[in-house]
Amino acid sequence: MKFLNKIIDDLLQKNVDLSKFTLVLPGKRPVVFIKKILQEKAYSGFLPEFYTIEELLKxxxxxxQINGIAMWLFAYEIYKTQYDEDFGNFLKWFPTVLKDWDDILKFSESDLAVLDFMFDEERIKNWAENLNAEEENPRNKFLNFWRKQRNFLPLLKLKLQEKNYATAGMLHEIVKNKVQDxxxxTNENFVFCGFNAFTPVEQKLVKELLKWDKAICYFQADNYYMNDARQESGKFLREHKKWPEFNDSREFTWIENDFKSEKNIKIFEVSGNVSQTKLLPEIFSELSNNNSSNFDFTKTAVVLLDENLLPPTLDALSSIERINITMGFPLKNLxxxxxxxxxxxLQKQLQKNQNSYYYKDVLPILEELPKSPEDEILIQNFKKLLLERNIIYIAKNRLESELSGLSYFNLFQKKSAKELLLNLINYCFQLKFQPLDDIVYENISHFEKVFKTLQNQLNDYHFxxxxESLEVLINQLVNSESIDFQGEPLQGLQVMGLLETRLLNFENIILVSVNEGKLPLGNSQNTYLPFDVRREFNLHTFLENDSIYAYHFYRLLQDSKNVYLLYNALSSGLNTGEKSRFITQLEIESGLNIEHLVVENSIEPVNQDGIILEKTDExxxxxxxxxTRVSASHLVNYLWNPVDFYLSQILKTRSEDSVEEELSQRNYGNLVHFALHFLYKNVIGKTLKESNxxxxxxxxxxxxxxAxxxxxxxxxxxxxxxxxIHKSIAKRVVTDILNYDLNLIKKGNQLEIIDLEMRVENVEFPISESENIYFYGFIDRVDRLNGELRIIDYKTKKATNLFLKPKEDKIESLLMNKKMAQALQLSIYAYAILKSKKFPENHLQCGIWSFAETGKGVQNLQLFEETILDLNILEMPLESIRNLILEILNPEIPFAENTTQNYSN
Incomplete structure (x- = not known):
């Protein structure tokens, strides 16, 4: 830690007793490193006091100081005395207004001047508001917003002062009047270490202490960006250097010349966000090879500019024994x-007095919450019920009867905000007694803490x-919360965010996600104050924030020896795939040797040949x-995709069922089919009359x-x-079929329903001189029309390819094509009926009755224009069916996936 060592050495030269100093730091993290340095120098005196500058101002x-929940609740208590607005809506805008107000108080001379300006600006834009009084003017809402803020914020400040409270911005305003005194x-000697940008009050405080010779300032600067006015990283330090307090007797310390020293800089263009983390093991391997076998990880930092990459980063670094994580993982992502x-x-839906639960509101809760073995059994049975009955909306009494034994069932019942909060506290407390992994335990503990804090704060208020308001409040808290990792900062590899690197120096730096929008953040400031207003009143804009991030970036690099900059070049979602402009500046302006590497994802190309499964002995x-049990549907399945046949008939697997929000084509067909069966089963064996x-x-x-x-x-x-609509269409289809049969009878035809869902099985079919297979299946409808036996198969889609007139050389493979699936199925049914001699006839008709073309009636299979089929005529299609079965049984022909055709019902 070069910079911290220089500070300690200089202070010890000034006074061997460091307890005479009070060190003011940008953050508390460097304190542990300062203590280590003092230990290494065998310092035996008392330690100095340590403050952050925020603590000093306080x-x-x-x-x-008041912030967070306490501030929001206190502010709303004041606000509701003036305006009628619910707490949920208040929370949607107040945190942003509070941040803007703090900025105003920190950087401007008067908050009232800014509020007056915003109000006047809206009045000017709204100058014609009274010309069309009857018409609603959309600009009024902006005018009313700033009119309210002009009244509310001064009142809020007054009430806070009465309670001796202050926001961060108010602290600055108060200290402004106390700086000189x-x-x-004061009798303290302050040491300001490593600061870059000050607020006006902080700057006034430092300069005033310097005047009274009660302060020392140590800046970490470099000639590279100090001497170049175009370098935004030196923007604030160049201004500090001009302070009159720095002169011949008090130098501006220190400006070094380290940035231009020899460095190994590599820039990696990576396709993908998580893919960046996969490079880390290779980078550490390179660092270890370039150094001795005793590679010192404590001199290395992985700086994540995207906090969401922490889990894959830790996964990639799993082989490293010691890792210290100084950044938090966002609570909202767990x-x-x-x-x-x-x-x-779910609770918001219950507040609307709905009589049922949407299944997608219930299942994710059951699946994601930790659960005991007893709860798991209940949940699995409940999910099974939803699948079996295809339940989309779950009645309240059904939910209660199925899940009342659940340990956290009260969370599924309608509650007031206070009752819900109490239930959540109790639930989180009970959960911690279950076996949980560390991350889940911390996640639950953070929520328990948030819920308890909120409960305690609400006790002081009566609104x-x-x-919904409770949800908004908790979301505001959770979005700003993170799980902090505990580690040993003096040992092992350091994993941190950019702000955690302040005052620290590392020989090896690895920055991940060096993309525009991540570094710098750019114009992504959440504010109600326009850019020109911020500039007018000297408030920080994104330009000043970019300068601050630029300083952190260049300062981190200036003392390093090995620098690895990784960025995601892939444009997807919110990521533009644009590298940070800081990288471009390094490339163009630094004059350093930089190596560029492009890393593509190592993904194997998709195997276009598909899956091939050999026919083993098993x-x-x-x-x-x-x-012994071959059905027509098996053969159709094979024609569509042999691998599907293998999965269903050899492995006996089936696709996982899911709840259908919209009726599937398969179940639509079943709906019509079952309805027809319900109707016609009452007239089986009858010659139908019109009255029937x-x-x-x-x-x-x-x-x-x-059905x-x-x-x-x-x-x-x-x-x-x-x-x-599906049910209405099904009703029309059923009605059309009945009407079609009725019209047949009205025209003098005789129609007798013989059977429905007729089962045929053990029908022998020779495939060679010495080998047989046996067909089985179910025939939807068997009837006689004018004395002619008919077998009918219902289909949801149109009838196709039922007219067979092949050339002689095509007969052997006639039905070995998925397009001929209907003809194949009908041929097998016809053969099974005739071969089993269930009826005295030795001939019959077979056809498809399509639900998509009910008006066409039964469309018969025709073989060379013959619709009356017997076993001799059927020999032609049966020959190709025999060849298809032989192909399935052939040990030399593997099951090969069909990659060019999609399965269709």
Whole structure:
């Protein structure tokens, strides 16, 4: 720590007793390093006092600083005496106004002058507000906003002063009037270490102490950016150097010349955000090889400019024994935090007095919250019920009957804000007794702390708060909270954010996410004050903030030997893929040797050949079993994709079910199918009369209700939206089929329903002279029309390729194509019926009745224009079916994935 060592050496030369000094630092982190340095120098005296500059201002002011929850609640208590606005809406704008107000108090001469300016500016823009009094003027809301702030903020300041409270900005305003007296009367010797930018009050305090010879300033600067007026990193230090307090008797210390020293700088252009962290092991390998085997990790820092990369960074550095993490991980990004958001969302829905729960509001909570084994059993059974019955909206009584035994079931019940807060505190407390990993435990503990703090603060106030306001308040807190990691800062690799590097120096620097928008942050300031207003009243804009970040960047690099700058070059989401302009400045202006490397993601190309599965002995044994129960759907499945056939028939796997928010094509077909079965089962064995079908037409609604029951669906599923439309279409299809049959009878045709869902099995089919397979299946409808036996298969899609007239050389492979799936299925059904001799006829018709073309009736399979089929005529399609089965059984032909065609029902 070169800079800190120089400070200690210089102070010891001035006075061997450091307790005579009070060190003022940008942050508390360097204190531990200062103590280490003193230990190494065998210092045996008392330590100096350590302050941050904020703590120093607070001590001078004599006020109690108020912020966070306490400030928001106190401010709202004042605000509601003047204006009628609920707490939730107040919280949406007040934190930003408070930040702006603090900026005004810190940097401007008068906060009232700025508030008057904003009010007057809106009045000027709104000069014609009274010309069309009847019309609503959208600018009025801005005028009213600043009119309210002009009244509210001065009142808030007065009330805070009465309680001896002060915001950060008010502390500056108070200290401004006390600086001279303090500097004159204090007996302390202050040492300001490593500061760059001061607020006007801080600057006045330092200069006044220098005048009275009660302060020493140590700046860490470099000629590289001090002597170049174009370098924004030296903007503030160049101004400090001109202070009259620095003269021949008191030099500006120190300006070094380290930046231009020889450095190993490498810039990595990486495709991907997380991909940057995957380079870290290689970088450390290079550093270790370039140095001795005793590589000192304590001289190395990984600086993350994107806090969200902390988890993948730690994963990439898992082989390093000692790592000290000095940055926090955002609380809002953790799983338990997401579950809390879901709970508040659910509670807001309950406040609307809804009679049911949307399943997507419930399941994420059940899945993300930590759970006991007993809770896990309840949740799995509940999820199984939702899948089986396809429940989208869960009735309150059903939720209670299924989940009342859940340890945290009270979180699913409607609560007031105070009741919910108490339940959450108790829940977090109980959770900590379960076996949890450290991160989850810390996550829960942070929420428990936030909830308890909020509860304690609310006890002092009496205004009503609804759940939505409570959610906004907690979100404001959680978004600013992070989980801090504890470690040993004097040992191992340092992982930190940029601001944590202040006053510290490292030989090896690795900066991750050096992208524009991350470094510097750019024009992303959350403020209600326009840029020109901030400039007019000398408030910091994004330009000053960029200068501050520029200083941190260049100061970090100036004493380093090895610098690795990684940035994400991939444009995706909010990331523009643009490297930081600081990198460009280094490349153009520094004159240092810089090595550029482009790193592409090492992703293997997609295998266009698809999966190939050889037929092992075990697979062949499974196929021998399959031969005893072969269905037409198995063969169709094979035609679409042999690998799907392998998964379903060999491995016996099935795709995972999920809740359908919109009725699938498959279940739409089942809905119509089950409704038809409900209607026609009452007339099986009858030669239909007009009265039979007219009676059935009256039962269509009942048939659909029965079909819904058979599908195990809830009636409410079909009450609105697309599912209501699907049910209406299904009703029309069922009605059209009944009417079609009715018209047949009216025209003098005889129609007899023989069977529905007819089961055929163990139908022998020879595939060679010595080998047979056995068909099984279910035929949707068997009837006789004018004495001719018909077998009918229902389809949701249109009938296709039912007219077969192939050339002789095409017969062997006629049906070995997915486009011929319907003809293949009908041929097998026809063969099974004729071969099993279930009926006296030795011929029949078979066809498709499409729900998409109900008006066409049954569209028959035709073989060379013959619709009356017997076993001899069927031999033609059966030959290609035989060849298809032989291909499936052939041990030399593997199951090869079909990558060019998608499966379709």
């Amino acid at each position: 001590n001078i002011s004599g006020k109690q 303090f500097a004159q009367n 799983g338990f935090s997401n579950a809390m958001k879901k709970i508040f969302h 009503e708060m609804d759940v 697979v062949l044994d499974k196929l021998e079993v399959w031969k 079908l007219e009676d059935l037409l009256k039962q269509v609604d009942a048939s659909l209700d029965d 819904i029951k058979t599908l195990n669906h809830e009636k409410e599923f079909y009450n609105s939206g697309m599912n209501y």
